[in-house]
Amino acid sequence: MAAPNALLVMGVSGSGKSTVGALLASELGWKFYDADDYHPEENRMKMQKGIALNDKDRIPWLCKLHDILRRDVASGQHVVLACSALKRVYRDILIQGKDDAPLKCDDLGKEEKPVEVKLLVVHLTGSFDIISGRLLRRKDHFMPPELLQSQFDTLETPSAPENFIQINVDKNLSEIIATIMETLK
Numbered sequence: 001m002a003a004p005n006a007l008l009v010m011g012v013s014g015s016g017k018s019t020v021g022a023l024l025a026s027e028l029g030w031k032f033y034d035a036d037d038y039h040p041e042e043n044r045m046k047m048q049k050g051i052a053l054n055d056k057d058r059i060p061w062l063c064k065l066h067d068i069l070r071r072d073v074a075s076g077q078h079v080v081l082a083c084s085a086l087k088r089v090y091r092d093i094l095i096q097g098k099d100d101a102p103l104k105c106d107d108l109g110k111e112e113k114p115v116e117v118k119l120l121v122v123h124l125t126g127s128f129d130i131i132s133g134r135l136l137r138r139k140d141h142f143m144p145p146e147l148l149q150s151q152f153d154t155l156e157t158p159s160a161p162e163n164f165i166q167i168n169v170d171k172n173l174s175e176i177i178a179t180i181m182e183t184l185k
């Protein structure tokens with residue numbers, strides 16, 4: 001694949017997406033988006049109540065994120081997105097949008113030339129024990145640690161032909177960032 005214009009930092013809740021994504025964006029000088037900031041209030045309330053999201057909850061949210069990625073890429077802006085993107089179909093929506101009605105990602109009108117989101121997926125992977133330990137220590141966050149098992153249950157690990165790397169979250173942050181920077185060289 002040609003050099004990516006967008007990086008997706010994905011994984012279950014507590015895997016380090018927001019932390020790694022923000023550091024990486026700052027290192028690269030790319031724009032950073034945290035998908036958590038784009039959940040509608042209903043989704044946040046649902047998670048706060050300890051109920052896992054389903055496809056119907058997530059798809060409009062992913063479409064909105066696709067629109068943002070495409071808009072930025074079209075203007076020459078490179079982006080880092082931290083987003084759970086647990087299933088393959090969710091990652092496909094981030095790349096291509098979702099054409100079939102009634103959910104329509106394209107609210108931007110017709111562009112003059114096709115815009116391709118060339119995504120490198122960085123999957124932060126780790127054991128349930130390490131990640132749940134981090135979630136239990138994390139303060140002031142709406143996501144209850146009790147939802148972690150459902151995140152592992154939903155997770156579809158990236159596989160070919162997806163353009164991806166996997167990094168274990170037992171590494172420290174500087175090692176993780178260095179690995180990603182090396183991949184981008």
Ligand SMILES: Nc1ncnc2c1ncn2[C@@H]1O[C@H](COP(=O)(O)OP(=O)(O)O)[C@@H](O)[C@H]1O
Binds near residue numbers: 017
């Ligand atoms: N590689 C790491 N080593 C140690 N702690 C980490 C690492 N990555 C993230 N953390 C910590 O783990 C917690 C969860 O990270 P966070 O970025 O909020 O995850 P996510 O966005 O995937 O939910 C935070 O308190 C963060 O500081």
Ligand SMILES: O=C(O)[C@H](O)[C@@H](O)[C@H](O)[C@H](O)COP(=O)(O)O
Binds near residue numbers: 018036047
């Ligand atoms: O698709 C989902 O179920 C959510 O996006 C979820 O995966 C995400 O993890 C929460 O928004 C909590 O946010 P943190 O990932 O920051 O814990």
